[in-house]
Structures are given as C-alpha cells and as structure tokens.
Amino acid sequence: MIEATLNEWKKWYAENRTEECRAIGNRREELDDDEVFIRLWNSQDGKPPEGGESFNSKAWKKPGSTPAPGLVIVTGKGEPPLILTNQKRREEAAEEVEKWQKQKANKARKPKKSDTDKNAADEKAKKEPPASRFLRKPYQWRCRDCGEEFDATKPKVHCKSNPRQRAEVSRDSTKWFNQFLEDVTWTYVPHSEISTGLIGVIEDEEADALAKKAGESLERILNETEMSAPKYFDLYNERTRYLRVSDLKEHSKFKRVINRIAGWRKAKQKPVSKAPLGVIEIGHAFDEFLEETFENILSEDWAKGERVRFDCGELGVSVGGTPDLNFKGVPVETKTLRVFPHEVPEDKNQKSIFKYKWKKNYAKQAALYLQGVENEFMLLLLISRESGTFTVVPVDDEAMAGMQENWVVWAEKYEKQLDDYKQLLAEE
Numbered sequence: 001m002i003e004a005t006l007n008e009w010k011k012w013y014a015e016n017r018t019e020e021c022r023a024i025g026n027r028r029e030e031l032d033d034d035e036v037f038i039r040l041w042n043s044q045d046g047k048p049p050e051g052g053e054s055f056n057s058k059a060w061k062k063p064g065s066t067p068a069p070g071l072v073i074v075t076g077k078g079e080p081p082l083i084l085t086n087q088k089r090r091e092e093a094a095e096e097v098e099k100w101q102k103q104k105a106n107k108a109r110k111p112k113k114s115d116t117d118k119n120a121a122d123e124k125a126k127k128e129p130p131a132s133r134f135l136r137k138p139y140q141w142r143c144r145d146c147g148e149e150f151d152a153t154k155p156k157v158h159c160k161s162n163p164r165q166r167a168e169v170s171r172d173s174t175k176w177f178n179q180f181l182e183d184v185t186w187t188y189v190p191h192s193e194i195s196t197g198l199i200g201v202i203e204d205e206e207a208d209a210l211a212k213k214a215g216e217s218l219e220r221i222l223n224e225t226e227m228s229a230p231k232y233f234d235l236y237n238e239r240t241r242y243l244r245v246s247d248l249k250e251h252s253k254f255k256r257v258i259n260r261i262a263g264w265r266k267a268k269q270k271p272v273s274k275a276p277l278g279v280i281e282i283g284h285a286f287d288e289f290l291e292e293t294f295e296n297i298l299s300e301d302w303a304k305g306e307r308v309r310f311d312c313g314e315l316g317v318s319v320g321g322t323p324d325l326n327f328k329g330v331p332v333e334t335k336t337l338r339v340f341p342h343e344v345p346e347d348k349n350q351k352s353i354f355k356y357k358w359k360k361n362y363a364k365q366a367a368l369y370l371q372g373v374e375n376e377f378m379l380l381l382l383i384s385r386e387s388g389t390f391t392v393v394p395v396d397d398e399a400m401a402g403m404q405e406n407w408v409v410w411a412e413k414y415e416k417q418l419d420d421y422k423q424l425l426a427e428e
C-alpha cells in the first residue's frame, strides 16, 4: 500500500504493528480521517516497493510528539513509526523552512552566536521536506507572453511580465515517461461507473452526449499524435501577486496565502531553489506534457481555455484562473490521477482517495470556473497517469454552497489581511 486515507493507514498500522496507535500531525492539529497520504519508507522499513518513496532524514522534530515538517506519523508503543505525507503538507513545510531560513539570516546579522545555536541550526537544516532536489544556477525561465526561453539567476521581466520558472525533468522521471509512452493506449471510458453519487455530477442527456463526443474525439486525437517525454516542467511558486481560484478551495491554503500575500507583493519575485522528485514531479511534468500535446491539436472542436474572472462577494475580492481547454464552447479542466478506482478493484483505498480528491479539489475547481462563464456546466477530463485511461464528466457548480459558507467565516477571521490586500490592489 502506497497511498491511502488516514483512516486506512490507521487500520493498516493496527493490523501490522499494534492496535494501540495514534496519528500525530502539526501542533494541536485535528486530523481529518479522510485526508489522503502517501507512505514514506525509512531505513527501518526496508526498500520501498515500486512507485514508493524512500525517506532518509529524521521523521521526528520531537520524538513521540512533533513530526518533522510536512509529515504525519502514526505511532504505537514499541513499534516503528509509519511516516506519511502528501503534496499539500510538503508545500506547507517548504514555506515553513523558508520562513525559518529568513529568521536564521536575521539572527546571523546579530554579533554573537553560541555553539548551541549553531547546533540547533544544523539540526533544523536537516529537516527539509523530503523528495526534492536543489536546482543549479542559473535558473531556467520562459516568457509567459512570447515563449522565449532563457537562463538567469534572477527573474527578468520579459514582454512586460514576470517569467515562469521551470526545471528540467529529472532522469528518473524521464525514464518513467519513456516507459509510459511505450506502453500507453489512450482509452476513453464513459464516466458513469466512476462518477455516480459525486457532488456536482449532472445527469443530463445533452451534457452526457457532449462529454461522450469530447472523450471519443480526444481518444482518436491522442492515439494519432506523436508524443515525446517532456523536457521541462513549470515550477510551482506559491508566491503570488493575486489571489487565484486555487487559493479559495481550502482553508489551510487560503490561510497561508492571505497571511503572506501583502509581503509577497512588496518583495521582489524570488526564484524557487528546489524542484520536486518522484510522484509529485511526475504529476507536474504530466501537466506540461498534456499542455504541449493539446497545443498541437488541430481540430475545430478543441481550443485553448480562456481566462475567467469571478467576483467573490463574501471575501470582496476578484480571482482569476484559466481552464485548460475548451470543447465546442464548453470549458474543460484536466486533472490527472495515478489510477482510477475501477482499474485496481483489489485496492479498496483508491475509491476513498478518489472521492476525497473529487470533493476537495475537482468539484470545487469546476464550481469556481463556472462563476466566471456563461455555461451551466463544464467538463472535467480525468486521466490515469499509469494507463492512459481517461473519462470526461459534466459537472455543475453544486460545490459552491459549501465554499460560500466557508468564505463567510474566512472573511471575518482574516478581515485585516483581506483589507491590506485590497488596499495594495487599489494602489496599483
């Protein structure tokens, strides 16, 4: 088992190690049993299975009570810990490390520094979030406007906009891609088996017919297209100047961004110094791969997605985002996942993992995009990164109501931060 909900991991621990166990996350954090985690294998656990990730640093910040940044640990008396993480927590941890490095730099400016401080600093430096690599300078960039690629240590404005930073795809992930492309048959499957009972999925003959048409058309196109492994992928940089659609989905993300966005706007754009490896890198590189593939589609039915804006009344801000594609005038958002639940019926976890991702991410993203367009529904294109199987699901904005309730609470809780942000926008 590599990926499962926390609830499943606790069951696994009870069966394989000890029944008396508990899961520990950040300080005072109440963990959600539905949250999805991947397992990390440390030296005690032995060699990870194929697709699993090994972990070679310290799991605990304080043994038994505080996990290292980015980790959730299931532990029981006399048994080795089960080390868990996920992308969201890794991103949060990266932010924490950055904050800490800044504090360290400030401290270093003060005259005297004792050996105890230094040791503590060395200890902390070892607790970087796992599975990433440092990038070599100069960094690599691509202009958002004209597409020109260039090397530079610092971001240089090109065509009046900040460039996108990218990284070369690592050797391991390139190998993975070459194997994938050798084996893949792009296969469209109707969505009903996968999507029944999920929030936002609409039952409408016309919408279903359009989804089917899109799926069949794409199957033809993908199987006819000559494809190669991506060489680069865009690095994710959380530091944004504007709130984005993706910042409004979850409280932990919104909290991080709204607490820091004013600072980011005042500071210069900073390069990202590290790139992910493993599953996370493959996920990013897959997005790049699809983007390149879709850019070359020559078809009257398919077009690039258009930027949408949406005014969020509850928070008093306007956010923007761009769906990936457009099929016959209907926006299409693409999400990749490792496997579909029906592809691995023996792995019961995949059902709950899929449900969780749908509820927390896919349905919300679609609902948000729909606020910015005239359409009643849009299409979600879901692709399995292991098999190339994909489906197309028509989705409406049912997930809006739940988000609106959250925003009312956030508006009050982060009133000051929101005011600061709006003030900065007004001064632009």
Ligand SMILES: [Zn+2]
Pocket (backbone or CB within 6 Å): 143, 144, 145, 146, 147, 148, 158, 159
């Ligand atoms: Zn340019």
